[in-house]
Amino acid sequence: MPCPCESDFRSMPGAHASGWSADQVRQLREFVASAPEDGLPVLDTSELDAGLRDGPGPARDATADTLALALARLHLLGMSTAKQKASWQIADTDEQTDVREMLHRSLAEDTLARFFIEMRPAHPDYAALRAAYATETDRTRKAVIARNMERWRWMPRSLGENYVLVNAAFFEARLAMAGRPERTWRVIVGKASTPTPVFAAQITGITLNPWWNIPASIVREKGGRFAASQGYVKSNGQWRQKPGPGNALGQMKLVMPNPYSVYVHDTPSRQLFAKETRAFSHGCVRIADAxxxxxxxxxxxxxxxxxxxxxxxxxxxxxxxxxxxxIYLAYFTAAPDADGTIAFQPDIYRRDSKVGIAATRDRDCKG
Known part of the structure; x- marks a missing residue:
C-alpha cells in the first residue's frame, strides 16, 4: 500500500512526466534514502529501481516524477494528517507552491539538489533542530526534536521580513526585524485548561491605556460579578474595564484582529514574569516590558x-x-537557545504526542 503522500500526486490532475536522466534518477534515490536526516520516512523506491533496470522512457519518468513530488511534499508540508494538525491554525502558504513546475525546472537546469533543499523549512531554527537530530542519541529527545521539525514544516517558509513569533511552550516572544539582532521578551500564556491557541494574525497598531472588553467565557466564570470600584462597567450588555492601574490589559495591547479574541498585552501582575513556568492566563499572551x-x-x-x-x-x-x-502564536517544545544549543521545554498542553513522526508514518505506510 503506497503512502498517502505518493498517491496524492498520482491522482493530481494535469500531472505529466519530465525527462529524467539516469544520473538524476540515481540522485533521486539518494535523496529518498536521506529523508531520515530530516526525521522523515523512506519512501518506497521499488518502482523507481525497476525503471532504472528497464531504461529511459515515459514510464520511468512518470514514476520518478511521482516519487520526487511525494518527497518534496513531505519536506515542504510535513507528514502529519489533518487530524494531527487540527490545533495548528497557522495557514501554510506553501500549499500554494507550484512544486511540479519547480521540479521540472530543476531537471532542465540539472539542479535537483537545490530543489530539495528549497523544499525544507528556511528558518534557522529548523536548521539547528536538524543538526541536533543528526547527533542526538537519546530516543526520547530525538523524537521531540523530530516533532518540532515537523511543526516547522507546518509554518510558511517565509515568515516575513519583520515578524513576531510567540512560542507558548518556551514562554517567550521573539521580534525579528530585518538587519537587526533578534530580541526576546518573556511572556505569560494560557493555562493548560485554557491554552493559548496556535494561529497567525497581523499587527496593525498598538493601543495604549486600553479598555478591556471582557470575554463571555470570563463573564460566565465570574458569574457576572464585577466591582465598579475596580473600573468595571456594563454597556449595551457588554462588561468592560476602564483603563487604569488595575486594568487586566495593563498599559498596552496589540491591535491584531483574530477570531479567537486572543491578544498580546501588558499586565498589572508583573511579578508572575519571575516564574519559570508562566502558564496563568485564559489564553491571551501577557508580555514583560510591554x-x-x-x-x-x-x-x-x-x-x-x-x-x-x-x-x-x-x-x-x-x-x-x-x-x-x-505575528505567529506557535508551540515548539524544542528550540535553539542563544548559542544554538537545543533546549527542551515541558509539553504543557500535551500536544507533542499528536504530531506525526517517521516511525508512526512508516507503520501507516505498510498497510
Whole structure:
C-alpha cells in the first residue's frame, strides 16, 4: 500500500512526466534514502529501481516524477494528517507552491539538489533542530526534536521580513526585524485548561491605556460579578474595564484582529514574569516590558518617552504601525537557545504526542 503522500500526486490532475536522466534518477534515490536526516520516512523506491533496470522512457519518468513530488511534499508540508494538525491554525502558504513546475525546472537546469533543499523549512531554527537530530542519541529527545521539525514544516517558509513569533511552550516572544539582532521578551500564556491557541494574525497598531472588553467565557466564570470600584462597567450588555492601574490589559495591547479574541498585552501582575513556568492566563499572551516591546514595534515613529507620556495622559490612544506586521502564536517544545544549543521545554498542553513522526508514518505506510 503506497503512502498517502505518493498517491496524492498520482491522482493530481494535469500531472505529466519530465525527462529524467539516469544520473538524476540515481540522485533521486539518494535523496529518498536521506529523508531520515530530516526525521522523515523512506519512501518506497521499488518502482523507481525497476525503471532504472528497464531504461529511459515515459514510464520511468512518470514514476520518478511521482516519487520526487511525494518527497518534496513531505519536506515542504510535513507528514502529519489533518487530524494531527487540527490545533495548528497557522495557514501554510506553501500549499500554494507550484512544486511540479519547480521540479521540472530543476531537471532542465540539472539542479535537483537545490530543489530539495528549497523544499525544507528556511528558518534557522529548523536548521539547528536538524543538526541536533543528526547527533542526538537519546530516543526520547530525538523524537521531540523530530516533532518540532515537523511543526516547522507546518509554518510558511517565509515568515516575513519583520515578524513576531510567540512560542507558548518556551514562554517567550521573539521580534525579528530585518538587519537587526533578534530580541526576546518573556511572556505569560494560557493555562493548560485554557491554552493559548496556535494561529497567525497581523499587527496593525498598538493601543495604549486600553479598555478591556471582557470575554463571555470570563463573564460566565465570574458569574457576572464585577466591582465598579475596580473600573468595571456594563454597556449595551457588554462588561468592560476602564483603563487604569488595575486594568487586566495593563498599559498596552496589540491591535491584531483574530477570531479567537486572543491578544498580546501588558499586565498589572508583573511579578508572575519571575516564574519559570508562566502558564496563568485564559489564553491571551501577557508580555514583560510591554512599553519596551511597543517601542520596538513603533521604532522610527514613536520614542519610549513619547509612549510613556501617552500612558501618563491616561487617554486611550492607538498608534498605527507603518505597515502591518505578521505575528505567529506557535508551540515548539524544542528550540535553539542563544548559542544554538537545543533546549527542551515541558509539553504543557500535551500536544507533542499528536504530531506525526517517521516511525508512526512508516507503520501507516505498510498497510
Amino acid at each position: 512599553l519596551g516591546f511597543a517601542t520596538a514595534l513603533l521604532e522610527g515613529s514613536k520614542t519610549r518617552s513619547e509612549i510613556a507620556a501617552t500612558v501618563r495622559s491616561a487617554k486611550t490612544v492607538t498608534f498605527d504601525l507603518a505597515s502591518a506586521m505578521p
